[in-house]
Amino acid sequence: MATFQLDTFLAAQQARVEALLNERMNRLGPAGTPPRLAEAMHYSLMAGGKRLRPVLCLAFADIVARESTVSAVAGDAACALEYVHTYSLVHDDLPAMDNDDYRRGRLTNHKVYGEPMAILAGDALLTEAFTLVASGPEAARAALCRELAVAAGAAGMVGGQVLDIAEDRPAALDYLLRLHRMKTGALIRAACRMGVLAGGGDADALARAAAYGEAVGLAFQIADDVLDVTATAEQLGKPAGADAAAGRFTFPAVVGLEASRKLAKEKVSEAIAAVRPLEGEDGPLAALARYTVERQS
């Protein structure tokens, strides 16, 4: 059994991410951002959450750089990933999209700031992600911009969201796999690869990060679908069973609950195998992979 103390590690890394995000948010006002816009961006960005993408990015950067002091470029990459993830949630929650009133137990952005501001706060978070990644002298920055843009774009996250809202969605496993590889998988994969790029890792480390990210991304999404069936609203911070109520095709709906859990576990094993040469036995990446399916919310 693993002895790595994930709880302690995760709490420390999440605190590190909060500090990095706060530093960067504090620069917005002086740079000329209208206060109400800065407030709306801050509201959703600092609403908690697992910070999975930045934590993965920093973990890979630390491992390939063999140091735990974060470089400016790794910190920027980690924060940019959370900016992009947050923008996607703000836009997904809009009345024209999922029309959600609550997110992480708090009112959604448009419920607090109105729909026009929520659209613009999302646009600004997406754009500022690229300001963060592109600002600095390090040679890795153009590659980081490309990685982030491709993962977030038309053949990545946005494309996956389009597949998700399509009216003619087939209830087929291959469609569901493609959808989630694009909608959530691409950005999680990019988080891992961006950590390697920021930490100066080689091509082998990049390939391992991609394999790990793909597997963990899928395991995470399957676990999300399973939690929607099995967890309580209190654990989730939003109504449970919302996916089924909305008639959404989920992994449990398409292949059943047990087959979903089995697939998620297989993906976790794949992820752990991919990074063993990087971190050895019982490291943070293995623990994070297990966490994606063992979490309760």
Add this chain to the structure above:
Amino acid sequence: MATFQLDTFLAAQQARVEALLNERMNRLGPAGTPPRLAEAMHYSLMAGGKRLRPVLCLAFADIVARESTVSAVAGDAACALEYVHTYSLVHDDLPAMDNDDYRRGRLTNHKVYGEPMAILAGDALLTEAFTLVASGPEAARAALCRELAVAAGAAGMVGGQVLDIAEDRPAALDYLLRLHRMKTGALIRAACRMGVLAGGGDADALARAAAYGEAVGLAFQIADDVLDVTATAEQLGKPAGADAAAGRFTFPAVVGLEASRKLAKEKVSEAIAAVRPLEGEDGPLAALARYTVERQS
């Protein structure tokens, strides 16, 4: 009087931009973009328009590089600017924002594809702009990403739009100037600077491009406001007098029609003076500056 043939130049440059945009749009499908998303992006991107930002970018790139064969990086920068401009129009037209049914004489994106797809097509155009600029080996690409992101972001275009929809907008010239410097000026300024960066120009050329872009951007916006008062709906491709009808503060509303025209002309003179050392007398940049206020639509 100027003898530079602007009509010929502009038609040729606009055709060049259409070809560059088409090339890049044709790559979306094979890269894995869902067809309906690619179609919605294409619909708004290829809806015509003056292509002012890419034309300015290419003009600066040609002048500082002293060649008219566009490099891949200048082409990518030019197209990225039009992607960002188009995304801003698609989101501005949304029911929650300006709720416009027509743009350039055609139905707006959400009227054709629905509101969710219009939000996502805008998101995708913004993101793909960074894919374009960040993809390639040239050293200028990170600086180009930064220039584009800063101009389009919270202290630039998005911030300007927030100032524009604020309920407590003062009817004051300084607020109007700040609003337009951010909402339209920042991206036009970036278009000029990105041309210099892509063409390998020096710090003096960059500063001249910034001065020119700021002046032209403001002149362009003032001319837009003046046209809304003086042009016909047929010339504009949208209802004339829409700004006044919507109770929007415009330059004519705040300082009057004649003072608006005078300010626009002053800005054109400033712009022309800034770039004379780069292109000499009677070059394309001077002609483009004059065009921003002399156009009929």
